[in-house]
Each structure stands twice: as C-alpha cells, then as structure tokens.
Amino acid sequence: MSALETKLTTAHAEVKAEIARTDNKTALLLAFVGAVVAGAWTVAKDMPLNTASCVVGGAGMALLVAAAGLLLRSVRPNLRGRHGFPLWATLTAEEITTQLREDRLSADIAGLSRLAMAKFKGLRRAVDLICAGGALLILAALIVAGGAA
Numbered sequence: 001m002s003a004l005e006t007k008l009t010t011a012h013a014e015v016k017a018e019i020a021r022t023d024n025k026t027a028l029l030l031a032f033v034g035a036v037v038a039g040a041w042t043v044a045k046d047m048p049l050n051t052a053s054c055v056v057g058g059a060g061m062a063l064l065v066a067a068a069g070l071l072l073r074s075v076r077p078n079l080r081g082r083h084g085f086p087l088w089a090t091l092t093a094e095e096i097t098t099q100l101r102e103d104r105l106s107a108d109i110a111g112l113s114r115l116a117m118a119k120f121k122g123l124r125r126a127v128d129l130i131c132a133g134g135a136l137l138i139l140a141a142l143i144v145a146g147g148a149a
Helices: 003-044 051-074 085-090 093-101 105-146
Strands: none
Touching (some): 003 051, 003 105, 051 105
C-alpha cells in the first residue's frame, strides 16, 4: 500500500469515527432533553404559576422541543447519498463490482466529510438551543420561587 493510500484510508476512518461520535453525542443529548422536558413538566404542573413564569417557561420548553427537532434531523438517514449503503442498494451485482474496481475513496471521504459537517452544525445549534431553553426554565423557576407577578 502506498503512502497516499495509507493516508486516504486513515482519513476515511477518521471521518467515519467523527460521524459515529456525533451520533453518540446526539443520542445522549436527545435523552437529556427528554428528561429535562419531562421533569420540567412534572414540576410545573403542581406549581402555582403566574403569567411571567408561564411565558418564560413556555419559551424555554419551546426551545428544548426545537433542539430535539434539530437533533432528530441530524441523525435522520440520508437515503439519497452517493456512497455506502444507499448507493449499493440501487445497483445490480455487476454494477457493484464495477464501482468497487474504481478508486473512489477520495470521493467517499469528501462526501462523508460534508455529512459530518452538516451533523456538527445541527448538533451545535441544538446545544445552543438547549442552553438557552435551560436558562429560561431556570429563570421561570426563579420567578415562581420569588413570587414575582
């Protein structure tokens, strides 16, 4: 194996590992958001809420739901992909053999890198929304605790 082939194989494995790490982080964040939403709802339904706490808490919950939507979108399967399983599923056995004879590792790395970047951007936006939603829920709890009208 040449030095270039070794580097391409290493880069390919690295990009695939980054996608797997992003998907793992996304799964953990989805579980976290679900727990926060369920916990906040459980606590809020038994509290004497005023208008200010309802507005602020509702906005916080809306941000958390939006974050969950972003997280789900970032792990949504892309069946229109031009590499890997989606491509193989559309080809005959002979076409697969022809495709595998060609060196497409560079193109695969580029495609996977674009996919990884899209996942990273969605994850980053979701984390920002989770932080903002959590801050609003904390503010709503402080409003209730302080008795502000």
